[in-house]
Structures are given as structure tokens and as C-alpha cells.
Amino acid sequence: MSNKKSILSSAKWIFEVSNRFARIDRKGRSAVTSFLATLGICFGVMTLIAVLSVMNGFQQTSIKPIMEISSWHLRASDIPEEKFTDFIDYCNENPKIKVISPFYDSQSLMVGRRGRQASAIIRALSPDLMEKDELFKNEAKIVYGKFNLTEENAIILGSKLASQLDCIVGDKVNLLALSGGKDVSLISQDRQFTVTGIFRSSYEDINSGYAFISLSDGQKYFGSEARPVYGIKLVDYENDLPVVVAVKEKFPDVSILSWREFNRSFFGTLRIEKNILMLLVCIIFLVVGINIYNGMRRLVFERSQEISILSALGAKKSEIKMIFIMRGFTSGLLGSLFGAILGILISVNIGKIFLASSNILYFIQYFFVMLLNPDNVNYLFQNTIYETYARIPARILYREVFIIVLFGIAAPLWASWKASNNILNMSVAEVLHDE
Secondary structure: OHHHHHHHHHHHHHHHHHHHHHHOOOOOOHHHHHHHHHHHHHHHHHHHHHHHHHHHHHHHHHHHHHHHHHHOOEEEEOOOHHHHHHHHHHHHHOOOEEEEEEEEEEEEEEEOHHHOEEEEEEEEEOOOHHHHOHHHHHHOEEEEEOOOOOOOOEEEEEHHHHHHHOOOOOOEEEEEEEOOOOOOOOEOOOOEEEEEEEEEOOOHHHHHHEEEEEHHHHHHHOOOOOOOEEEEEEOOHHHHHHHHHHHHHHOOOOEEEEHHHHOHHHHHHHHHHHHHHHHHHHHHHHHHHHHHHHHHHHHHHHOHHHHHHHHHOOOOHHHHHHHHHHHHHHHHHHHHHHHHHHHHHHHHOHHHHHHHHHHHHHHHHHHHHHHHOHHHHHHOOOOOHHHHHHOOOOOOOHHHHHHHHHHHHHHHHHHHHHHHHHHHHOOHHHHHHHO
């Protein structure tokens, strides 16, 4: 019990002395150094959380539609005819698999109203895919018309593709040029389709580059050499590797491709961008840590008289060292906590911040144009890129927030520990003699 009281008493006076050192300085520099160190950590933590949240949101708006509409979670092809039924039954009975559905892909040059042209990927899907695949339905939202592929020569266009072709629901489009086998005409005016719906996803490349037709029309127009690919949706797309291994063990002849391999270059680019951002902002912590180290070394030198007095009163060098380590820990803790709070608040309101920035920038430009050249005010418009950024939802991963806060505390803690090592080399007699 007495040992416990001794530890608490020692911790109490270490904290009080450290706090006093932080507030009072005979030369007036320690308080400023401590404040700037805390401010730097706060800024670094806040920036890193906000930037990563926006990056996570951007990745989410890109990755989800790509996986649910374009690549699927898994792709199975080259299924032997004698094992086809067994493979479909296995997938339907596997609890880790939600949906399996066939599709065909082909590339086309499409012609819409008034001769407007656009290239696109034509995907032949099962007409009941919307009913079977909830994930596909959530990402490919029908904004005009219906997802109706039951009628012959029906087509559903991406929203941007429909705009490029100048088409609305009920219009005719022609698949003028179509890739396929030897029995498919490259150029034809007879592949007329009726637009029954227009969809929109959160990824613009899909909106501008995809159109859907029925499986029967795909078999009809893509030629006899076209082979179906079976798209598979999993309960947990992050847990795809065990499913791939299990399928390959049971059906070694089946070619199966994970979303990680299919989109390797794209997802790899996103990962590199995120890692570079992490590296750039971590440099902030490094700079702050170096500043704390140099400031703490100066502080140890300036406080040499106080250190010698504490030693003369019986304080251990390890306890004196803890005074300075406590100061670094306090700076890191306060900076990290305030930075985390500000970073989360910015991330939650990032859309409003972008719109507010757009308005502020516009009014500044408006003021100077009215002041210097009022005749050009009609040519002044708000920058639409801010609206695009505002639509990106921030995604806060609290695991990342915890790691960032941990780094924010560790950087000044390490710097304080390293700088306070000089205390162990100080002699009380030498210090008092110098004074």
C-alpha cells in the first residue's frame, strides 16, 4: 500500500513540475516552443484525418460501382460443359456467395439522335438481375424509365452516355460498329435498339461507357463465338481469396478472376495515392518531432540549475527525466486530441466547407471584377469543381484515426525521451560550479 502511495506521490510532483516548466520560463521561449509544438501536432493530425477521409470517400464512390457493375466480385469463365450444372449448384449452395449470373461483353460505336456518336461497352445481362442482385440495384440507379430488358432489342444507357447520344427513353439507337467473331458484321445499320431506361452510378466512367441489353439479344448480335462470363457476388468481397481457393480446388478447369486482379492497376493507383498522402503528412510529424527535440535540448540546458536543485533534494535522474518526457507527452496528447476532433468535424462537414469555399472565392472575384472591370461581370461563374468535390462523401475509418492519434502522441514522446538523455550526463557539482 505504501509503495502504491509512493508511486502516486512521485507521479504527482513530476506532473506538477512539468506543468510549471511549461508555463513559466525566465527567457520566455519554452512556453512558445511548447505551444507551437502542440499546434503543429494538432495541424498534422487534423490534416491527415481530413485528407484520408476524403480519399476514403473518393475510393468508396469509385470502388463500389466498379465492383458491383463493372468487374463483379469474382468472374468465372471457361466452365466445362460436363461440369456446368455442378458448378452452378455449388455456387448457389455456397453460403459465402450471394448471386451468380451470366453476362456477355462487347464493344460498340453507337449512333443516337441527329447522328450523335459515342463508344461504349455493351453488356448483355439477365433481365431479372435487378431482382436478384441488390448490390447492382443500389449502384446502378434507374433515373429515367425502367430496367426493362424483357422486350426484344431493349437497351439501358448510362446517364452521360445518353447525354452524349442526345437520347431519352423511347428513342432509337443503332449499334453501328460492334466487336465480335467472324459471323458478326463490323458495320451495320440494322442493329436498332429502343431505350427503355437510363441509369446513373457514382462513377462517371461507368455512366459514360456502359449500356445494358438482354442475354438473348447478346447471343443474337455478339455471334456464336461469344462465351458467357459468370459474375459472382460475395457476402463479403474482402473475403474473396478463400472463395477463389475453394472454387479452384473443386473445379480446377474453371478460370476464376478476383476483383483485385481485374482492377489491379486502378486500385493500385488509389493505394499509391493514399500512401503518398500518408507519407507527406507524416513528414509533418517528423518536422514537429525534430523541433521538439531541439527545443527540449535547449530547455534541459536552460533548466540545468533547477535540475541540480532537484537532484540535491533527492530526486532521481530517472524522475527528473520523466518531467521532460511528461511535457512531450502532454504536448502530443493535447495536439492529437484537438486535431482529431477538428479533423472529424471537417470530414463530417466537408461538403459544406467546399461549397462555402466556392462562394467565398466567387464573391472575392466578383468584388474585384466589379471594382476594376464591371463590364466583364457577366462572364464570371462559380468554379464547378467545388460542387464535384462537395458531392464526394467523406468516409471516416476510426481505425485510421486511432493510428494517426497514436503517431501524434508518439512523435513528441520519442523526441522528449531522446532529448532528456542529456540529464543522465549532467553532474550536480558541475552545474552549480558553472552557476
